[in-house]
Amino acid sequence: MAIFNTGHALGFHFSKIEYLPVPMIVATHLVPKGFSALSLWPFIFVRPAQRSNIALIEHEMVHYREQAWITPLWVLLYLASRKFRLQAEVRAYTRQIEMGGVTREQAAHALLGYRLGITFGKAMQALS
Numbered sequence: 001m002a003i004f005n006t007g008h009a010l011g012f013h014f015s016k017i018e019y020l021p022v023p024m025i026v027a028t029h030l031v032p033k034g035f036s037a038l039s040l041w042p043f044i045f046v047r048p049a050q051r052s053n054i055a056l057i058e059h060e061m062v063h064y065r066e067q068a069w070i071t072p073l074w075v076l077l078y079l080a081s082r083k084f085r086l087q088a089e090v091r092a093y094t095r096q097i098e099m100g101g102v103t104r105e106q107a108a109h110a111l112l113g114y115r116l117g118i119t120f121g122k123a124m125q126a127l128s
Contacts, residue, residue, distance in 0.1 A: 023064050027051040034113065039063035041071045055101020062092040086116045090126045097127070104128070 023041075027048040031038050036053070037046040039060040050056050066088060067074045077084040093107035102110070108123035118126070 023061070025051065025057065039067065040075070041067035053101065055096045055099035058099045059092045059096040059101065062095050063088065066091075082116050085114060086111070086118065086126065089114055089116075093127060 021042060023039075023044045025044045025046060028045055029047065031045050031047050036050045037044060037056055037060045039045075041064055044057065044060045044064060046053075046056065046060070078088060079085075089111055093102070093110065096102050097104055097107055104124065104127050107127055108120055111118065111123040111126070112120060116123075
């Protein structure tokens with residue numbers, strides 16, 4: 001398991017919360033099957049093969065920023081509420097699309113894997 005720190009050198013900008021600490025990014029094979037990365041503040045866990053995928057890290061940074069002040073509550077809402085989880089993932093995939101990491105279609109397909117009870121068409125609409 002490798003631990004490395006990121007910062008502004010990789011293009012992360014904390015425009016809304018300037019004083020947020022930089023996350024510890026942990027490259028590990030312990031990321032759950034079906035996922036490339038996972039954010040659990042103050043860490044971002046990423047599969048070793050994906051550790052240089054800046055768009056994926058930016059996706060996880062969205063979750064990192066959301067979790068910064070209310071981690072336990074955020075995690076509970078994420079696990080318990082499909083609506084909350086959909087909103088969180090749409091924000092994160094929107095950032096990943098902006099970074100050129102995935103297409104809108106790829107992100108919509110990925111949203112179907114979160115058991116959100118939505119169709120591909122609704123996922124595409126949420127991402128537009």
